[in-house]
Amino acid sequence: MEKKINLDFLSLLCLIFITLKLCKVIAWSWLWVLAPLWGQIALMLLILLFQEIQKFFYKCRLHNESWTPANGKIHWDYKTKQMYDDNGNVINNEEDD
Numbered sequence: 126m127e128k129k130i131n132l133d134f135l136s137l138l139c140l141i142f143i144t145l146k147l148c149k150v151i152a153w154s155w156l157w158v159l160a161p162l163w164g165q166i167a168l169m170l171l172i173l174l175f176q177e178i179q180k181f182f183y184k185c186r187l188h189n190e191s192w193t194p195a196n197g198k199i200h201w202d203y204k205t206k207q208m209y210d211d212n213g214n215v216i217n218n219e220e221d222d
Contacts, residue, residue, distance in 0.1 A: 135161040 132140070139161040145151045146158045199216065200209045208216040 135165055 142158045146153060198211050210216055
């Protein structure tokens with residue numbers, strides 16, 4: 126019975142880097158030698174984080190909710206396309222002449 130070894134590109138690249146490091150052909154840190162392994166995980170985590178941020182903003186827009194920055198609560202009304210503060214005053218970002 127034959128056993129097939131299935132390696133993707135990054136796993137094969139990692140094996141090549143490890144071999145080169147152990148044969149002292151490259152003088153890289155082990156952090157960079159193993160980068161193809163942890164790089165996959167880091168990329169997946171970044172994609173998941175980006176998706177969660179997108180979901181958050183989509184949900185806020187869908188429900189027309191407010192968000193709270195450091196200087197107080199601001200409400201964005203998508204129908205009138207204006208920002209309001211806590212007291213219901215319109216916040217105008219344009220400079221007055």
